[in-house]
Amino acid sequence: MSTPAIVRIASFKTPADFQQHLRGLGIAIPCDHEIAVGAASPLLQPWHDSGFRIGNRIAMHPMEGWDGTLDGNPTDATIRRWRRFGLSGAKFIWGGEAVAVEHAGRANPNQLLIADHTRAGLERLRATLIEAHVETAGSADGLLIGLQLTHSGRFARPNRHDRPEPRIVYHHPLLDARLKLPPDSPTLSDGEIEQIVARFHQAARTARELGFDFVDVKHCHGYLGHELLSAHTRPGRYGGSFENRTRFLREVVEGIRSEAPGLRIGVRLSAFDTVPYRRGDDQRGVPETDAPYRWGFGVAQADPTEGDLGEAHQLLALLESLDVRLVNITAGSPYYNPHLQRPALFPPSDGYQPPRDPLFEVARHLAATRELKQKFPRLLFVGTGYSYLQDFLPHVAQAAVREGWTDFVGLGRMALAYPDFLWDAANGRTLHRARICRTFSDCTTAPRMGLPSGCYPLDDHYKKSENAATLRDAKLKILGATGHD
Numbered sequence: 437m438s439t440p441a442i443v444r445i446a447s448f449k450t451p452a453d454f455q456q457h458l459r460g461l462g463i464a465i466p467c468d469h470e471i472a473v474g475a476a477s478p479l480l481q482p483w484h485d486s487g488f489r490i491g492n493r494i495a496m497h498p499m500e501g502w503d504g505t506l507d508g509n510p511t512d513a514t515i516r517r518w519r520r521f522g523l524s525g526a527k528f529i530w531g532g533e534a535v536a537v538e539h540a541g542r543a544n545p546n547q548l549l550i551a552d553h554t555r556a557g558l559e560r561l562r563a564t565l566i567e568a569h570v571e572t573a574g575s576a577d578g579l580l581i582g583l584q585l586t587h588s589g590r591f592a593r594p595n596r597h598d599r600p601e602p603r604i605v606y607h608h609p610l611l612d613a614r615l616k617l618p619p620d621s622p623t624l625s626d627g628e629i630e631q632i633v634a635r636f637h638q639a640a641r642t643a644r645e646l647g648f649d650f651v652d653v654k655h656c657h658g659y660l661g662h663e664l665l666s667a668h669t670r671p672g673r674y675g676g677s678f679e680n681r682t683r684f685l686r687e688v689v690e691g692i693r694s695e696a697p698g699l700r701i702g703v704r705l706s707a708f709d710t711v712p713y714r715r716g717d718d719q720r721g722v723p724e725t726d727a728p729y730r731w732g733f734g735v736a737q738a739d740p741t742e743g744d745l746g747e748a749h750q751l752l753a754l755l756e757s758l759d760v761r762l763v764n765i766t767a768g769s770p771y772y773n774p775h776l777q778r779p780a781l782f783p784p785s786d787g788y789q790p791p792r793d794p795l796f797e798v799a800r801h802l803a804a805t806r807e808l809k810q811k812f813p814r815l816l817f818v819g820t821g822y823s824y825l826q827d828f829l830p831h832v833a834q835a836a837v838r839e840g841w842t843d844f845v846g847l848g849r850m851a852l853a854y855p856d857f858l859w860d861a862a863n864g865r866t867l868h869r870a871r872i873c874r875t876f877s878d879c880t881t882a883p884r885m886g887l888p889s890g891c892y893p894l895d896d897h898y899k900k901s902e903n904a905a906t907l908r909d910a911k912l913k914i915l916g917a918t919g920h921d
Contacts, residue, residue: 442781442793445826446874454828463799466835467828473864478838479830479845480862482527482578483816485761488649488700490844491527491578493837494858495818497764497848498531498584498652498704500547503888508536508549509557513888516897517852518561522568524851525859528844530702530764530818531584531652532561537635540603541587541660542594544883550585550639558583559646572859582702582762583643584652587632589624589660590615591771597886605629605663606670608731610712610724611772626672629684632660637691640699650700650762653688657777658769661685662706665733665751678747681733682754689758702762703755707804708734708743712772715788721775722791734767743767745804752812764818764846765805770880776800778849779824780875785884785911787877794824794875802832806841817843823850823873830861849873852891870894878907885910 448454451469458465472478483490499521503513510518514533521529535550535558536542542549550558566576573579590602590611600615604623612621624632640651655661664684667675674683689701709732716722729740736742752763768776774787779794779801790797801821809817819842825832833845850857854871861867871894878892885907890898892907 440793442790444781445824445828448828451828451831454831458795461793461795463795465795465799465802465832466839466841467831468835468838469831471830471834471861471864473862477862478834479858481837483843485816488580489578490580491573492525492862493528493844494524494526494862495528495530495764495844495846496521496524496526496532496851496855497818497820497846498533499848499851499889500533500543501889502544502546502883504546504548506545508539508542508547508551508554510548510561513890514548515561515564517890518565519568520855521851522565522570523572524847524855525569525572526847526855527573527578527580528818529565529579529581530704530846531582531654532565534584534586534654535639536594537585537587537632537639539594540601541589541592541632541635543586543588543591543659544593544597545595546888547588547594550583550642555642555646558643562647572856580649582650582652582700583648584654584704585636585639585643586654587635587660589658589663591658603660605660606667606675606731610731611658614712614772623670626674629664629674630687633684633687633691636688637695640692640696644696644699648699650702651692651696652702652704652762652764653685653692654704655685656704656706656766656769658706658771662733662769665747666709666731668730678750682751686754686758689760700762701760702764703760704764704766705748705751706734706767706769706777707748707765707808708745708767708800710735710743710768710773710776711740713775713788713791719789720791721773721788743800743804745807748804748808749811752808752815756812756815761815762818763808763812763815764820765801765808766820767801767804774880778875778877778880779821780877781824782874782876784877784880787880797821798824802836802841809840809842818846819844820846820848822846823848824875826872826874827869830858833858834862849875849879849891852879852889853894881911882907
């Protein structure tokens with residue numbers, strides 16, 4: 437049976453057309469017909485809580501550029517990206533980008549590192565962002581800036597783009613096979629995990645000294661924190677039971693409280709997941725197994741193509757008990773199910789055609805955040821999955837905040853192409869359709885090839901660079917090898 441053709445979002449002329457399409461698919465996504473502007477806009481309403489205030493409901497997700505120096509410092513390209521985060525008008529900067537707590541935990545040789553020799557560079561990023569934000573918003577009042585702390589674990593490549601140096605916490609039969617790991621390859625010992633915990637404490641202390649308002653203890657997308665949550669088959673203190681699988685998180689949080697008092701803590705969480713997917717004969721994604729699945733967090737074991745928020749409920753209850761109130765909800769991993777984590781019509785080079793209309797995955801993101809927000813109203817939620825909505829992103833973002841599906845709308849890929857998209861919409865400015873992300877996935881394909889990440893189709897800084905020609909030639913070779921036009 438053939439898969440129905442996917443209709444491009446850009447083909448819909450009005451919100452009514454888009455809503456009719458959603459009804460035809462049987463998808464529930466909130467969408468307002470008109471955009472409220474200025475003081476009437478839900479997106480420009482401040483968020484208040486005891487002790488702090490965030491000036492509007494627009495957030496920037498961590499967007500890494502693979503463009504730091506080999507020793508982990510920012511370059512001019514990194515500084516430019518953080519400046520654009522500031523120009524976005526967003527009052528909630530969730531992490532800026534992933535910053536590794538140790539060299540062995542870097543996802544690529546150009547990932548930022550937090551260490552004594554990078555302090556000045558990280559401080560400059562923050563200062564640049566604030567300066568640019570004042571240019572757009574007129575004031576830094578209500579601006580909250582975090583730093584995402586990470587260890588890449590299974591997906592570490594600290595020294596060469598083409599040489600994985602995985603630091604795994606258990607053997608995953610499907611993901612081990614992708615990395616060609618032998619059955620006797622070492623896993624991190626409990627002692628080594630304790631040393632990484634200490635690295636997070638040290639990194640948080642540095643972030644506080646540099647003026648960051650919070651740190652994100654990253655637990656998403658298959659990296660170390662996320663993999664530990666799924667360590668059902670690992671023996672010892674960090675595996676098996678839910679208590680053991682969350683020990684790393686608890687120890688990191690408790691140490692930050694002790695060593696960096698007053699620093700707020702957030703968690704970006706892959707709240708649901710699926711089995712890994714691969715490219716099928718028709719180029720669409722297919723699940724690698726339909727058997728009972730024991731190696732995931734937020735996965736329905738009996739049907740691993742489906743997510744299960746049961747464990748996410750447990751984790752958020754734990755965060756609430758730890759007084760960790762900043763939560764950013766995402767899903768899956770770009771390494772093994774990119775259609776889930778980053779809905780797109782055009783896949784990255786190592787991906788596959790979407791197995792169904794990407795709007796279904798957008799709806800999964802929104803529905804999961806809504807369910808968790810309703811269950812945990814005291815937590816502050818940032819929602820994910822909006823970029824694929826393209827022209828109708830402002831209509832959905834406004835409705836999602838207005839109806840209480842989320843507290844904040846986070847922009848990821850869209851922030852590379854058009855960082856001030858929601859700011860322009862909420863302030864009644866003319867929108868630049870030529871800058872709207874169309875999910876071409878070059879921002880993912882480029883780093884898969886060892887190139888900096890950026891919006892090569894729409895941002896002249898990348899479009900006119902030498903790397904653009906390299907990327908184009910490499911993509912043509914891939915398309916020829918897979919039989920695409």
